[in-house]
Amino acid sequence: MRTSLFEPFVDVDLPLTDRRDGKVRASWACGDQQRLIVTTDRLSAFDRVLAGVPFKGQVLNELSAWWFDRVADLVGHHVLSVPDPNALLAREARPLPVEVVVRGHITGVTDTSLWGMYSEGARSMYGYSFPDGLSKNTALPAHIITPTTKAQHGGHDEPLSCVEVVERGLLPATLWEQVMAAAAAIFARGVQIGAEAGLILADTKYEFGLTADDQLILIDEVHTPDSSRWWMADSYEQRLAAGDEPESLDKEVVRRAFADIGYKGDGPVPTVPAEVWSATTARYIIAYERLTGRPFEPGAYPVQARLIENLTKAGLL
DSSP states (O other), X not given: OOSSTTSOOOOOOOOOEEEEEOSSEEEEEOSTTEEEEEEOSEEEETTXXXXXXXXXXXXXHHHHHHHHHHHTTTSEESEEEEEETTEEEEEOOEEEEEEEEEEXXXXXXXXXXXXXXXXXXXXXXXXXXXXXXXXXXOEEEEEXXXXXXXXXXXXXXXXXXXXXXXXXXXXXXXXXXXXXXHHHHHHHHHHHHHHHTTEEEEEEEEEEEEOTTOOEEEESOOSOTTTEEEEEHHHHHHHHHTTOOOOBOSTHHHHHHXXXXXXXSOSSOOOOOHHHHHHHHHHHHHHHHHHHSSOOOTTOOTXXXXXXHHHHHTTOO
């Protein structure tokens, strides 16, 4: 019996069909209600693929698997094993039409971010009322759940209130209550583990799905630098007092680089200095090592070559 998701899955000679492509990953059906999910090095922000970041796929893949182990007592999940640094073997699931964003701080650099709307005078967002006097990147009085619709290709997430999820028939009330309880518990676990690693989990996004027997499970990725804002705790107060942005270990550094040159997702993707991408790689690896407590080892599993060979033979890679 496996004791960890990191026990390698040796038999990768699987019949692969039904390729599905996302912005940063691709997946294939491989029989018995399972999918092989391969994470790439592509980085997406502003609902666009902006560039490739070396080792990003491996960091997201392995860190997600590590987190799934950490929260398995709170809610079931889709991951069965890690056959490769960039791949997960997962249970098939029907994604829920709602993405669940949990926020502990008031953050963001875009016009539609929580801070972007608040700074323009909004005091009622996502069904919550916000007091005057909040400052950018500071902690909220309590964490809040701000759902959005799950964007289709080429579209944008639509902000929702928790009440609208049920009123619009996106999810039944009992299932939505279950989702919110699971999201709150996972976020609390993330805050706790992050604090032990000297990090602040400012906010994060979760996706849930249903199995063939309608069991609620956590899917996609969890608490990675792509799905969460991670800040260095030891410099947070000083940087805030100086009016600087928190020292981040996530793709917010990329969003800020593009926002600084006036790009917010419309039109051709502009060129940014190469050091932005190298700095992003370094931050992703720091987050991985801080959280897991072990050094990052690129391409650590010997099955990677076999996996690539099999995907290539099948005409799927």
